[in-house]
Amino acid sequence: MSRFFPLLTVFTLSTTSLVRAEWRQDTVFIQRKDDTTVARHPGNDAILFSHADPQLAIEWGLRNVTNTVVLGGTYTVSDRIDIPRPGVTLIIDREAILRLNPEGRHTTIDFRSRNPGYWQILPMIYNKGHDDVRVLLFGTIEKWKVENEDNxxxxxxxxxxxxxxxxxxxxxxGLLMVTGHATDSFWLVDAERVRVPVVALDTNPLASLVLEGCEDCHLGLIASIAPEQGGNTEETIDLNSRNIDITIERLVGERSQEIIDCNESHVVVQDVVSIGRPRKMFGRGPASGPRYTDRRPFGSRSLDVRNTSILHDAMSSRLVHEVPELPGALPSFTVQTTVEVTLRNNRRKHYQRSAHFDLRGKPAGRGGR
Incomplete structure (x- = not known):
């Protein structure tokens, strides 16, 4: 017997001034061609931009049109991809792989740690201060790391x-949607009113999503599922410090170290599901160790969890992502993520979250937050 928990949200991924028939002129496809990366409008073979470095081709699209869609292929970028302006959408196809060229000249940001100045962090896709940016990751972002005694x-x-x-x-x-593959956490820092319909990973990062210094952000399904049957995960979400008015529809973790780590933050969670017995359901405290935020400390916290479930008889779990076949599904498509849990006697539970997206100027219907 299956139990479903569906939710659907509708998002428009373009500005209201964009006429529905004009979405092709305000969209580019980024794709590999021989040894270069090119940009084209949908349905048009004319090359608008070409470069050996995929980073520059992707950033060209973000500077010149509203919607930039990175199609299938392997893209080795020399540096991080910087979002150049507000109001743009970046979609990474399921068959696309982004990786860093370790020989490039890298632009990094500091990371506050117990060893100041040691770590330098390079966000592969970096939105510094631009409003209403939407990033949908259906593909893969590979991790790169180097470490020695000095740094x-x-x-x-x-x-x-x-x-x-x-x-x-x-x-x-803005909006962040992740149904793709990554082995590290996704970060929101000092941001307000960002929507996150789904971040669901089965790679066991330290946390699927981390928030610092955020306000009035609404999160849908945030999940961390063990890579192997019967395995454990770390944290599902880390509210590391100084977050206010955060609402979450559902958190799912698997035998988690902590499903939610709530430090110096104020959050309401509608539903928390533990696949198997968690090592710790909730971690919370007024103290925090901020890594990035510049918000002032307020020294308090509140964690309001409306419903909790522990699936003691869980035998296995998996993520099922239904994502669009690009580019054919454009301009309008629905994304659905299901956490499927198999219990004893072959019973199953399903926890779902859907979101509908439209590159044209009007949403296809009504939706929630």
């Missing part, structure tokens, strides 16, 4: 970074 450097998959000199949220609006 260390590594990649993170995606970061929204709103830090500013005023110590406020310097980034407002």
């Amino acid at each position: 260390g450097k590594q990649t993170l998959p995606i970061m929204f970074d709103g830090r500013n000199e005023q110590g406020t949220c310097g980034l407002s609006g």
